[in-house]
Amino acid sequence: QVQLVQSGAEVKEPGASVKLSCKASGFSFTTDFMHWVRQAPGQGLEWMGLINPNDGNTMYAQKLQGRVTMTRDTSTSTFYMELSTLRSEDTAVYYCARRLCRSTGCVYGGDAFDIWGQGTMVIVSS
Amino acid sequence: QSVLTQPPSVSGAPGQRVTISCTGSSSNIGAGYDVHWYQQLPGTAPKLLISGNTNRPSGVPDRFSGSKSGTSASLAITGLQAEDEADYYCQSYDSSLSGYVFGTGTKVAVL
Numbered sequence: 001q002v003q004l005v006q007s008g009a010e011v012k013e014p015g016a017s018v019k020l021s022c023k024a025s026g027f028s029f030t031t032d033f034m035h036w037v038r039q040a041p042g043q044g045l046e047w048m049g050l051i052n053p054n055d056g057n058t059m060y061a062q063k064l065q066g067r068v069t070m071t072r073d074t075s076t077s078t079f080y081m082e083l084s085t086l087r088s089e090d091t092a093v094y095y096c097a098r099r100l101c102r103s104t105g106c107v108y109g110g111d112a113f114d115i116w117g118q119g120t121m122v123i124v125s126s
Numbered sequence: 127q128s129v130l131t132q133p134p135s136v137s138g139a140p141g142q143r144v145t146i147s148c149t150g151s152s153s154n155i156g157a158g159y160d161v162h163w164y165q166q167l168p169g170t171a172p173k174l175l176i177s178g179n180t181n182r183p184s185g186v187p188d189r190f191s192g193s194k195s196g197t198s199a200s201l202a203i204t205g206l207q208a209e210d211e212a213d214y215y216c217q218s219y220d221s222s223l224s225g226y227v228f229g230t231g232t233k234v235a236v237l
Contacts, residue, residue, distance in 0.1 A: 035226070037172075044128065045164075045172065045215055047226040061225045095171055102160070102178050109219030111226065112162035114183065116171035 002026035004096050004117035011123045012086050019082040020120050022096030027115075029077040030054050033099040035113055036070065036081045038092040046092075050099070050111075051079060086124045093119040129154060129220055130229035137235040138206045146232045148199045148216035154227060156197035159219040163192055163201045166213045175214070176201060208236050 007021040022034065036048040049060035051070040058070045069082045079096055097113035099106075131149045138144040148161060155161055161179050164172035174183055176192035179199065189210075191202045199218075203210055216229035 037228075044231040045166075045217075045228040047217075047228060049225075059225070062223060097172075100174065100177055103181075107160075109221070109226075110160045110178070111219075112160070112174055112177040112217070113164075113172075114174045114177070116173070119171055 002115055004098065004115055006094075006096060006117040006120045009121040009123070011125065013126050014086055014088065014124055016086050016124075017082060017084040018086060018122055019080055020094055020122070022079040022081070022117050024077045024079065024098075027098075029072075029074060032101075033111065034070075034072070034079045035097045035099060035111065036068075037095045037097055037113070039095070039119075040089070040092040043092075048081070048094075053079070083122075086122075088124050091122060091124045093121050095119045128230045129223070129227050130216055130218060132214075132216060132229040132232045134230070135233045135235065137237055139237045140206055140208065142206050143202060143204045144206055144234065145203075146201045146214055146216075146234070148201070148229045150197050150199075150218060150220075152197060153222040154197075154218045154220040155194065155199055157221055159221075161192070161194050161199035162217045163190075164215045164217065165210075166215065168212075172215065203234070206234075206236055210234055211236050 005023045035050045071080045096117040098115040100112040100114035163176040165175045166172040179194040220227045
């Protein structure tokens with residue numbers, strides 16, 4: 001079935017980096033952009049960025065520019081999100097989420113997120 | 127802080143109708159970008175409830191409906207049920223931020 005399966009929980013020290021994975025199955029890997037969204041404990045959802053699996057082009061949230069890198073491996077249908085220089089405020093559940101376009105086609109800025117991974121908890125603590 | 131504002135909580139008795147507002151600005155909802163809605167049950171990933179302002183994905187009950195006008199959007203839940211207790215988020219795109227944005231989130235309680 002259509003699903004996104006994410007890697008397991010991580011515990012990192014401040015200043016370290018973390019690289020999470022999101023493996024897609026049940027749909028065409030190259031068809032739809034993949035977004036990353038995070039949620040700090042007890043807080044709301046925060047969009048982090050997206051990657052085009054066709055060419056690897058990315059777009060990141062201004063707040064995370066310079067610290068986040070999104071990549072993909074077409075041979076394994078897997079997306080990756082790496083966040084560097086971790087701070088305590090980066091403690092959150094991280095989700096990957098597949099783009100859904102309008103029935104009439106994809107438009108810039110129109111993405112919804114229809115399939116979500118189960119989430120990966122990242123704890124940043126010394 | 128989010129650029130899309132929602133009420134922190136709404137509540138209603140079973141069977142009642144509740145609405146959740148999502149207030150934006152001229153750089154997001156008012157600019158014509160689509161609004162989408164998500165339901166998040168405790169400890170789970172968000173689930174797409176409404177896409178493209180008014181469209182329900184397959185499997186979403188017709189008790190849920192979305193609307194959009196000007197710089198705001200709304201989610202209505204009619205015939206409120208106990209299983210509707212969850213957090214709800216709106217989502218759109220903001221041209222000033224050049225990125226996607228979520229609302230502040232609303233907790234729905236069934237009395």
